[in-house]
Amino acid sequence: MLKVNEMINAEEIYNRYHWSGDGDYDFVAVRIQDVPFKLGEIDHISHVWVDGNETDEELAGICGINVKDLQYAGDYYGDYAAIICGDCAMGGEDMGxxxxxxxxxxxxxx
Incomplete structure (x- = not known):
């Protein structure tokens, strides 16, 4: 399992990509998944999970852990990790x- 909080300096990443630092985005998160990433826009949409099982119900975007809340990243599994950003987001079911x-x-x- 990836230890994302050991891979990055959250404050540095936040300042690099968030609009209040040098960046252009309102939201900065870490995404962990089972398939490799490509730089640029993502066309994948996350799904609602119920009792540990993925449903067919789509969310409004893709899930990630806020870089300010990486202590909660331990509940996510996958071989690949990336920094994802965007200008519109909402809180999810999980902490952070x-x-x-x-x-x-x-x-x-x-």
Whole structure:
């Protein structure tokens, strides 16, 4: 399992991509998944999970952990990690989770 909080400096990443630092985005998150990432826009949409099972119900975007809440990243599994950003997001079901609409992969971590 990836230890994302050990792979990055959350404050540095936040400042690099968030509009209040040097970046252009309102929301900055880490996404962990089972398939490799490509830089740029993501056309994947996350689904609602119920009792550990994925449903067919689509969310408004893609899930990731807010870089300010990486202590909660331990509940996510996958071989690949990336920094995703966007300008519109809502909180998810999990602690620290963001659902980012129209996300962009800005940095591939693993």
């Amino acid at each position: 989770e963001l659902i980012i609409e129209d996300p962009v992969v800005v940095e591939i971590l693993a």
